[in-house]
Amino acid sequence: xxALTLIIALVLSVTFSNAQxxxxxxxxxxxxxxxxxxxxxxxxxxxxxxxxxxGRGIQTVESKIVDGKVKVTFNNVEAGTYAIMxxxxxxxxxxxxxxDTGMPKESYGVSNNAMSFGPPTYSKAKFKVSTxxxxxxxxx
Numbered sequence: 001x002x003a004l005t006l007i008i009a010l011v012l013s014v015t016f017s018n019a020q021x022x023x024x025x026x027x028x029x030x031x032x033x034x035x036x037x038x039x040x041x042x043x044x045x046x047x048x049x050x051x052x053x054x055g056r057g058i059q060t061v062e063s064k065i066v067d068g069k070v071k072v073t074f075n076n077v078e079a080g081t082y083a084i085m086x087x088x089x090x091x092x093x094x095x096x097x098x099x100d101t102g103m104p105k106e107s108y109g110v111s112n113n114a115m116s117f118g119p120p121t122y123s124k125a126k127f128k129v130s131t132x133x134x135x136x137x138x139x140x
Contacts, residue, residue, distance in 0.1 A: 025076035029135040032086060035068045036107065036140075040090040042070045047083050052122040057085070083125035084111040086138050107140035115139075 030044060041064055045057030059077070063070040065088075074084075087096055088107040097105040109115065114124035127134070 025078045026129050026131075027133045028074040028077055028082075028084070028129065029071065029133070030073075030084060030086070031069070031071050031135070031137050032109070032140060033069045033137070034139050035065050035070065035088060037090070038065045038068065040088065040092045041065065042072075043087045043089050043094070044072055044074075045085050046074050046077065047085060047122070048080065049122050049126070052083050052085075052125070053119060058082075077129050079128075079130050081126050081128050082111075083122050083127070084136075084138065085120070085125075086110070086140060088140055109138045109140040111136060111138060113137075113139050 028046070032042060035042065041062050044061045044063075046059040047053075047057040051057050059074050061072045061074060063072045086109045089095075090106050091097065096108065099105055110120040110125040111127055112125050114120055116124070127136070
């Protein structure tokens with residue numbers, strides 16, 4: 001009986017602590033509507049200045065493509081400055097593929113649609129999360 005009571009107490013404490021975690025941060029919903037085909041997946045990653053273009057982000061989300069569109073949400077994002085990177089991983093190998101010339105083979109985009117000749121920069125892609133949930137469009 002003591003074991004059952006302990007298990008119930010643990011389950012309730014985990015449930016309530018998870019419920020509280022979800023309410024701490026804001027959500028960022030990203031919509032991409034110009035995907036050239038439904039092959040593969042769209043991979044999105046939320047970055048701060050330290051992680052941008054240097055590896056895995058703070059949060060990552062992957063979505064199947066339906067009719068050339070995806071809509072994904074990053075949840076529980078604390079206030080701060082971030083950037084989002086998106087990749088159309090057509091062959092589902094979990095990485096960006098490049099041509100021999102160094103140009104990307106797969107479509108990609110970043111927040112603020114800050115595309116230029118050369119790699120994207122954090123300074124152009126960054127945005128602030130503060131008191132409101134955000135919704136943004138990213139073009140590939």
